[in-house]
Amino acid sequence: xxxxxxxxxxxxxxxxxxxxxxxxxxxxxxxxxxxxxxxxxxxxxxxxxxxxxxxxxxxxxxxxxxxxxxxxxxxxxxxxxxxxxxxxxxxxxxxxxxxxxxxxxxxxxxxxxxxxxxxxxxxxxxxxxxxxxxxxxxxxxxxxxxxxxxxxxxxxxxxxxxxxxxxxxxxxxxxxxxxxxxxxxxxxxxxxxxxxxxxxxxxxxxxxxxxxxxxxxxxxxxxxxxx
Amino acid sequence: xxxxxxxxxxxxxxxxxxxxxxxxxxxxxxxxxxxxxxxxxxxxxxxxxxxxxxxxxxxxxxxxxxxxxxxxxxxxxxxxxxxxxxxxxxxxxxxxxxxxxxxxxxxxxxxxxxxxxxxxxxxxxxxxxxxxxxxxxxxxxxxxxxxxxxxxxxxxxxxxxxxxxxxxxxxxxxxxxxxxxxxxxxxxxxxxxxxxxxxxxxxxxxxxxxxxxxxxxxxxxxxxxxxxxxxxxxxxxxxxxxxxxxxxxxxxxxxxxxxxxxxxxxxxxxxxxxxxxxxxxxxxxxxxxxxxxxxxxxxxxxxxxxxxxxxxxxxxxxxxxxxxxxxxxxxxxxxxxxxxxxxxxxxxxxxxxxxxxxxxxxxxxxxxxxxxxxxxxxxxxxxxxxxxxxxxxxxxxxxxxxxxxxxxxxxxxxxxxxxxxxxxxxxxxxxxxxxxxxxxxxxxxxxxxxxxxxxxxxxxxxxxxxxxxxxxxxxx
Numbered sequence: 001x002x003x004x005x006x007x008x009x010x011x012x013x014x015x016x017x018x019x020x021x022x023x024x025x026x027x028x029x030x031x032x033x034x035x036x037x038x039x040x041x042x043x044x045x046x047x048x049x050x051x052x053x054x055x056x057x058x059x060x061x062x063x064x065x066x067x068x069x070x071x072x073x074x075x076x077x078x079x080x081x082x083x084x085x086x087x088x089x090x091x092x093x094x095x096x097x098x099x100x101x102x103x104x105x106x107x108x109x110x111x112x113x114x115x116x117x118x119x120x121x122x123x124x125x126x127x128x129x130x131x132x133x134x135x136x137x138x139x140x141x142x143x144x145x146x147x148x149x150x151x152x153x154x155x156x157x158x159x160x161x162x163x164x165x166x167x168x169x170x171x172x173x174x175x176x177x178x179x180x181x182x183x184x185x186x187x188x189x190x191x192x193x194x195x196x197x198x199x200x201x202x203x204x205x206x207x208x209x210x211x212x213x214x215x216x217x218x219x220x221x222x223x224x225x226x227x
Numbered sequence: 228x229x230x231x232x233x234x235x236x237x238x239x240x241x242x243x244x245x246x247x248x249x250x251x252x253x254x255x256x257x258x259x260x261x262x263x264x265x266x267x268x269x270x271x272x273x274x275x276x277x278x279x280x281x282x283x284x285x286x287x288x289x290x291x292x293x294x295x296x297x298x299x300x301x302x303x304x305x306x307x308x309x310x311x312x313x314x315x316x317x318x319x320x321x322x323x324x325x326x327x328x329x330x331x332x333x334x335x336x337x338x339x340x341x342x343x344x345x346x347x348x349x350x351x352x353x354x355x356x357x358x359x360x361x362x363x364x365x366x367x368x369x370x371x372x373x374x375x376x377x378x379x380x381x382x383x384x385x386x387x388x389x390x391x392x393x394x395x396x397x398x399x400x401x402x403x404x405x406x407x408x409x410x411x412x413x414x415x416x417x418x419x420x421x422x423x424x425x426x427x428x429x430x431x432x433x434x435x436x437x438x439x440x441x442x443x444x445x446x447x448x449x450x451x452x453x454x455x456x457x458x459x460x461x462x463x464x465x466x467x468x469x470x471x472x473x474x475x476x477x478x479x480x481x482x483x484x485x486x487x488x489x490x491x492x493x494x495x496x497x498x499x500x501x502x503x504x505x506x507x508x509x510x511x512x513x514x515x516x517x518x519x520x521x522x523x524x525x526x527x528x529x530x531x532x533x534x535x536x537x538x539x540x541x542x543x544x545x546x547x548x549x550x551x552x553x554x555x556x557x558x559x560x561x562x563x564x565x566x567x568x569x570x571x572x573x574x575x576x577x578x579x580x581x582x583x584x585x586x587x588x589x590x591x592x593x594x595x596x597x598x599x600x601x602x603x604x605x606x607x608x609x610x611x612x613x614x615x616x617x618x619x620x621x622x623x624x625x626x627x628x629x630x631x632x633x634x635x636x637x638x639x640x641x642x643x644x645x646x647x648x649x650x651x652x653x654x655x656x657x658x659x660x661x662x663x664x665x666x667x668x669x670x671x672x673x674x675x676x677x678x679x680x681x682x683x684x685x686x687x688x689x690x691x692x693x694x695x696x697x698x699x700x701x702x703x
Binding site for chain 2: 047051054056057077080081083084085088089091093095097098099100104107108109111112113156157160
């Protein structure tokens with residue numbers, strides 16, 4: 001089943017007088033259960049593509065359809081709700097809420113969704129256990145290592161039961177052991193629970209794990225390899 | 228959860244938040260306490276003025292108010308006073324002959340308001356009889372020919388006071404700790420008489436030096452002032468039939484109300500002594516002063532008195548002393564202005580702090596919006612944070628203010644040694660009991676919340692307007 005369908009995507013930034021052509025016509029689609037990496041050098045346009053996939057940025061032309069909904073036609077308030085229910089995010093710098101515990105960070109998204117306390121409690125526990133942090137529920141981010149924080153971020157991304165998870169350079173701040181650990185967990189979730197992961201990365205370790213590698217350069221798809 | 232996050236966010240940068248909270252606490256405390264002191268001063272001034280000067284209600288012949296002349300009289304006052312005293316809310320009524328005249332002694336002369344009173348009734352209406360100074364005789368207790376009771380201020384003007392440090396005075400002064408060191412020196416002045424305050428000051432300065440004398444002179448003079456009772460005062464005034472009348476009286480009492488302007492002007496004689504000299508026949512007075520059981524009944528009783536005495540002018544205390552009523556309402560207005568200014572300054576402090584809090588959290592706010600926190604929630608989170616910040620300080624400030632107002636309201640703030648003369652010159656008591664009404668407190672809470680909300684809008688809008696994609700890209 002197709003989760004994402006991108007057609008004829010273009011993005012031009014009008015920064016001062018100079019126009020920056022960040023994405024120059026991309027057609028792509030992602031199926032449910034993919035574990036894909038978008039790779040490319042800095043400035044290739046991979047973060048721009050990811051932002052548009054995540055509904056954080058609007059395409060200049062072209063369409064992005066997610067689960068049958070053309071998100072380029074949504075108003076910004078509708079987009080926020082769309083993101084809340086359909087897309088999970090994992091960021092390079094973890095970006096947890098520092099005043100909340102691991103459990104509260106994961107719970108927060110479900111709280112925004114208006115889920116009941118009981119539902120929140122069960123799912124939060126489940127998720128943190130599945131990322132190996134069942135014993136750190138009440139730790140604040142400052143008490144967790146980078147790898148642990150990123151695992152909380154993964155649990156948070158999954159809390160809303162999204163259609164797919166976007167991860168922008170999730171391993172860039174992690175050492176090899178933490179990276180392996182994180183990737184293993186994501187892969188396990190991908191295989192066992194059929195969760196779609198899309199990475200933007202230039203980390204070779206991620207590329208190695210990914211089952212599909214899309215290479216982007218100068219805003220165009222250079223290659224699209226399914227292993 | 229938003230409430231709890233906002234509250235926790237307040238404490239992310241503890242020092243910065245505490246600085247704002249402390250600023251709020253002191254700002255509110257300063258404003259509230261200052262106003263409470265003023266309100267306390269005014270309340271005691273109004274009490275004093277009602278008790279000793281104006282009473283609750285005064286009745287005059289309408290002409291008397293335009294022109295304080297003897298000829299504007301109330302006739303047959305007995306029957307009216309009896310009727311007025313029938314009103315249950317009336318405690319007592321005192322009829323008075325009021326004559327502007329001149330009082331002279333061998334030492335000096337001064338313009339005065341002669342109050343011819345029925346002693347027993349006057350005792351019930353004003354506090355003058357209880358305000359006699361120590362060593363200052365009594366309020367017409369002794370029978371004798373033509374007694375007169377005058378204020379201490381007038382006594383000084385008429386040179387009916389002198390200063391003499393007696394051994395009893397020294398004993399009394401010894402109770403004051405701050406005087407212990409100078410007391411042995413005062414022995415050399417003991418039993419010497421000084422005719423005026425200036426002479427006494429000079430003697431103290433030459434004995435103690437200027438700096439020390441300035442500190443202690445007030446207490447020493449207060450303890451050593453003596454009154455020349457039984458001296459003769461000649462009153463001269465225009466009688467009802469137009470002649471200039473002279474009559475001699477003997478000083479039997481010296482009072483002090485705490486309003487030296489009043490004390491310097493008003494003297495009291497028996498109505499039966501002054502009426503013949505003024506060619507007034509019995510039943511004629513210029514004023515009836517009425518004291519009520521409580522100030523709340525003033526308008527209601529005034530209405531009844533108007534029915535009893537048609538054609539006469541009946542005024543309530545706030546009409547007699549519009550300045551006293553004005554002080555009270557002006558104070559509420561000042562409180563409002565003070566607090567608006569203080570809160571305005573504090574509000575800008577909050578805007579600054581919250582703007583910093585938003586700017587250093589751009590990335591986090593971007594993340595929150597990316598994962599699905601809508602603008603309304605982001606806006607309310609920052610609003611709540613701001614309001615919590617202000618409210619914490621405000622609550623602390625109000626608790627401290629209330630505690631201190633309550634405490635000093637019981638014990639009183641004693642400014643006697645510093646400012647007694649100054650305060651009494653304008654009719655205020657140097658003993659201040661700070662006080663503030665609940666409605667002012669509630670008004671304040673509303674003002675603080677309003678400040679918090681207004682100060683929050685700008686930072687909260689700034690947060691709400693962030694573009695998540697751009698915010699996330701920012702390196703911090």
